[in-house]
Amino acid sequence: DPKHPLYNEINSVIAEHMRYADMDPKTMEETWPLIYEEGDMRVYKREIEEDGMIVDPLKAIHTVSGVTGHEICHYFYNPEVRMDWEGTLESTKTMEYLSEDSLVTYQVHKRVWPTAQRDTYFWSHIRHCPSEDDSESADYWVVCNHSTDYNESNCQMVAKCVRVLFNVALICQTIVEPPPAGKEISRDNLRCRIQYSANVNPGGWAPASVLRAVYKREYPKFLKRFTQYVIDQTKDKPIMF
Numbered sequence: 001d002p003k004h005p006l007y008n009e010i011n012s013v014i015a016e017h018m019r020y021a022d023m024d025p026k027t028m029e030e031t032w033p034l035i036y037e038e039g040d041m042r043v044y045k046r047e048i049e050e051d052g053m054i055v056d057p058l059k060a061i062h063t064v065s066g067v068t069g070h071e072i073c074h075y076f077y078n079p080e081v082r083m084d085w086e087g088t089l090e091s092t093k094t095m096e097y098l099s100e101d102s103l104v105t106y107q108v109h110k111r112v113w114p115t116a117q118r119d120t121y122f123w124s125h126i127r128h129c130p131s132e133d134d135s136e137s138a139d140y141w142v143v144c145n146h147s148t149d150y151n152e153s154n155c156q157m158v159a160k161c162v163r164v165l166f167n168v169a170l171i172c173q174t175i176v177e178p179p180p181a182g183k184e185i186s187r188d189n190l191r192c193r194i195q196y197s198a199n200v201n202p203g204g205w206a207p208a209s210v211l212r213a214v215y216k217r218e219y220p221k222f223l224k225r226f227t228q229y230v231i232d233q234t235k236d237k238p239i240m241f
């Protein structure tokens with residue numbers, strides 16, 4: 001029985017993202033042009049236009065030491081800390097908690113000259129996908145942010161903003177190097193493999209050259225800033241497995 005009106009939609013969007021989980025860099029590079037590489041971070045992008053709109057899908061694979069997938073997803077999902085790490089936002093407002101793992105948010109992005117200011121209205125969902133008993137499958141934590149029009153009429157929107165439509169997923173896998181026998185697991189034994197995918201439709205006219213420059217500049221910056229934020233927030237805290 002659907003727990004709330006978006007329950008079924010969320011389930012099918014998550015299932016779709018999980019189908020593409022675990023893209024290894026080899027397979028990626030065959031079909032996704034690499035646009036940025038720094039340390040363990042690789043950012044890939046395809047150039048796609050839909051009725052004259054730049055809708056370039058983006059995928060990033062990153063490995064971050066010292067944190068778990070649960071911690072990465074916890075801070076990515078938590079609306080209370082969004083402004084602490086999201087440098088491109090002017091405002092964020094939690095409109096409604098659908099359950100403790102699903103909520104609806106309205107955000108206004110900082111204007112990207114010369115384009116009109118953008119806003120987003122989306123559901124967020126956080127989920128732990130444990131590996132099955134056969135332990136073939138891996139253990140994932142997932143957060144998905146997806147545009148919606150659910151109860152939009154209740155939302156006081158900022159005038160003149162162009163609505164961006166998007167579908168974003170953050171899929172994380174924790175790798176634990178077992179510590180010496182009898183020793184407790186410390187953050188030195190942790191690595192988190194992150195797969196970030198973003199499909200963003202800018203929602204209205206924007207010059208292709210400007211958009212592609214923004215994508216190329218903003219995504220790596222965004223991923224670096226967010227992952228560093230989680231490292232800083234968790235370093236003196238007990239590990240969230």
Ligand SMILES: O=S(=O)(CCO)c1ccc(-c2ccc(C3CCCC3)c([C@@H]3C[C@@H]3c3ccccn3)c2)cc1
Pocket residue numbers: 086088107109112115118120145164166168200201202206214215218219222
């Ligand atoms: O990971 S999330 O779910 C985190 C929720 O806060 C998310 C991240 C980014 C966006 C996003 C929204 C608008 C725009 C553009 C479109 C025209 C003018 C602004 C962009 C462009 C790609 C560039 C960009 C990338 C990263 C950060 C900010 N800017 C991205 C949406 C959601």
